[in-house]
Amino acid sequence: MSSLSPSPPASRSGSMGSGESSSSSLPSPSLQTERLTHITSLDGQDELLGRISKQLGRSRKIACLTGAGISCNAGIPDFRSSDGLYNLVKEESSQYWSIKSGREMFDISLFRDDFKISIFAKFMERLYSSVQLARPTKTHRFIAHLKNRNKLLRCYTQNIDGLEEDMGLTMSSKKPSLPSFSSHWKNLDVVQLHGDLNTLSCTKCFQTFPWDRYWSRCLRRGELPLCPHCEALINKRLNEGKRTLGSNVGFLRPNIVLYGENHPSGELITQGLNLDILRGNPDLLIIMGTSLKVDGVKQLVKKLSRTIHDRGGLIILVNKSPIGDSPWHGIIDYQIHSDCDRWVSFLESQIPDFFKTQDQVDRLRQLKREASDLRKMMKAQKDPINTPPTTPLRTALQPAAHAHNELNMRIKSLNKIKRKLLSPENSSEEDEEETADSKKRAKIRPTPAADVKCSLTQ
Known part of the structure; x- marks a missing residue:
């Protein structure tokens, strides 16, 4: 039954629509909506949620966009929530008195002030230390599962923690190993839109380096270490008797993209996004853990949305x-x-088959093929057997009956394996019941006639 509420109106049990009434926001048969529909609770009986989950399970190429919200359960704070990084900066205003807002901590303009640089270095070292203690969450494992099922087109992430790499996913921060850009992009699982906190980059030559203890201590003291690559170039010029013009040594800073900064890989990401739109055939976009405040991310969603909606897909x-x-x-x-x-x-409770590994799916398909072949063989053996008149009928039927029993046993064993793959808990109980039944049948099995004669003679 529909009901109205001031903002936004409720459209169904557990869900709210953003239209003028609940009837105007009901989903079309294709589940696409003209207005953003809100679902406020995860109710297993909700028909709309069930249909969305099933469409997700049927999707072939899924694009993901993730934000800081997927890493909160790993102990890494997000940015804009009540206990996020921006408020953390405000709470420590006595230490960071020159930082007027949380966003200013991640703005390129702070590099104009040495004191702000010192604050930035200390803060980023603390954030890096917390990331090193974090472990992937269930959402990270879900993204890795999409890759395992060959359903992940690309994961675009705003996060800088790199936890996806712990799940074996290929990150865009790695240097390309393939000659062509399209081949390199095709092999990427995660595109890091805002950089990677696990590396440091030079402010001058843009070389990247992994963190080490010495550089961590420098940042903890509020200092940006000198770039070893720039120092090596200067020493080389000095050894060759050449002079150095000005200060040619850059500083190492976390390899992340700040507000107001030109993205060093912006053109490559745009080129790769166009490849995903034109050739990737995405049919679902899942946006997780982000409030979509960054302009570039908004444009990415809009571009993918047009293509996915044209293919009959959903944006969730x-x-x-x-x-x-x-x-x-x-x-x-x-x-x-x-x-x-x-x-x-x-989702795991709604579409459990979707969360089977690719090996399990392949095994189930193989079992189905084998069972189908066995049924065909059984059907062929049910045809009447043409035996010569001199051959007794029982003698001719014995091999066929024996083969028929063998086929039945093989089908039962295949079904047992299939049950174990589908639901290991229930299959163990069924095996115990089957064992008990076989023992009962063994107890009531009739005594052979030869044994009866022996007992009588004795």
Whole structure:
């Protein structure tokens, strides 16, 4: 039954639409919506949620866009929540008194002030230390599972923690090893839109380096270490008797993209996104753990949305905090107000077959093929047997009956393996019941006639 609420109106049990009434925001048969629809609770009985989950399971090429919300359960704070990084900076205003806002901590303009540089270095070293202690969350494992099932087209992430690499995914921060850009892009699993905190880059030559203890101590003291590559070039010039013009040594800073800074890989990301749109055939976009405040990310969503909607796919946002409705009507179909890990757990209960590994799926397909072949053989053996008149009928039927029993046993064993793959818990109980039944049958088995004669003679 539909009901109205001031903002936004409720469209169904557990979901809210952003239209004028609930009937105007009901999803079309294709599940695409003209207005952003809000789903406020994860109800297993909700028909709309069930249909969305099933469409996700049927999707072939899924694009993901992730934000800091997917790493909160790993102990890494996000940016804009009540306990996020921006508020953390405000709470420590006595130490960071020259930083007026949390966003200013991640703005390129801070490099104009030596004191702000010192604050930035200390803060980023603390953030890096917390990232080193973090472990991938259930949402990270979900993205890796999409890769395992060959359903992940690309994961675009705003995160700088690099936890996806711990799940074996290929990151864009790695140097290309293939000659052509299209081949390199095709092999990427995760595109890091805002850089990688696990590396340091030079402010002058842009060479990247992994963290080490010495550089960590420098940043902890509020100092940016000198770039070893620039120093090596200067020493080379001095050894050759050449003079150095000005200060040619850069400083190492975390390899992340700050506000107001030109993205060093912006053109490559745009080129790769166009490849995904034109050749990747995406049919679903899952946005997780982000409130979509960054302009570049907004443009990415809009570009993917047009292509996916043309293919009959969906755009789903999973985030605890709501986003502004009006800019996203006709672009995002549904926002599920939930913690990302909790939503993944809900998906596991709704579409358990989707969460089987590719090896399990391949094994099930093989078992189905074998069972189908066995049934065909059994059907062929049911045809009447043409035996010569001199051959007794029982003698002719014995091999056929024996083969028929063998086929039945093989089908039973295949079904048993299939049950174990589908539901290991239930299959163990069924095996115990089957064993008990076989023991009962053995107890009531009739005594052979020869044994009866022997007992009588004795």
